[in-house]
């Protein structure tokens with residue numbers, strides 16, 4: 074069992090945020106003690122997705138609520154291509170910002186009512202940072218002069234990581250998402266990365282189907298719970 078103070082989150086949200094990571098064999102007494110000694114306003118609890126019903130009850134009885142089954146997809150990249158409709162963008166626009174929000178619509182920051190006021194600023198910040206980070210690229214799929222879709226890729230030591238991906242509602246179902254993933258493949262190969270990864274939510278069926286259809290496979294799943302300090306919870 075690991076407990077960690079999350080400095081970036083605490084600074085961004087303006088209140089203390091901590092994280093506890095549970096393994097399959099976590100000690101329930103220790104878990105309760107860790108939570109009891111926490112002074113954070115909210116603790117993220119990361120846990121294996123297949124805990125026993127008793128373990129799930131222990132977490133739920135602490136007052137935590139499960140908001141996400143974080144699902145990581147990966148793909149070994151062997152090919153890629155960049156459609157002539159895809160351009161690299163170097164500054165934000167309102168369309169891109171709306172797409173960034175669309176990318177997070179199923180995220181735990183939008184699902185948890187206490188985080189919801191911070192959801193759009195958080196995803197706008199994610200987009201803003203992509204333009205500042207020299208290891209990131211923002212690609213837009215253009216259709217009739219409009220940005221139909223976008224993907225943010227960041228290059229890590231091991232992989233080309235998809236940070237955000239979204240297609241505007243009126244352009245969905247026409248292969249735009251798949252085309253953006255083809256472009257991700259090309260960027261990975263261009264930078265010598267043979268692996269691409271992306272994190273999404275299990276409940277985001279269109280996204281999970283998109284990644285599966287394009288050769289990505291699930292490599293990790295974990296549940297994420299939020300435990301708010303009692304005097305901060307909406308139901309108190």
Ligand SMILES: CC(C)(COP(=O)(O)OP(=O)(O)OC[C@H]1O[C@@H](n2cnc3c(N)ncnc32)[C@H](O)[C@@H]1OP(=O)(O)O)[C@@H](O)C(=O)NCCC(=O)NCCS
Pocket residue numbers: 175176177178237238239240241244245246247248249250251252272273274277278279280282283284286
């Ligand atoms: C997920 C998303 C990017 C897909 O974009 P898209 O351009 O519509 O995707 P494509 O047209 O390339 O579809 C490719 C495959 O994705 C899956 N898919 C796309 N939309 C789907 C839907 N509404 N329901 C189920 N599966 C869907 C299908 O397997 C589809 O293949 P098919 O057309 O042969 O059935 C788009 O729905 C979107 O922007 N959603 C909101 C933002 C989001 O969830 N982003 C991902 C964050 S990780």
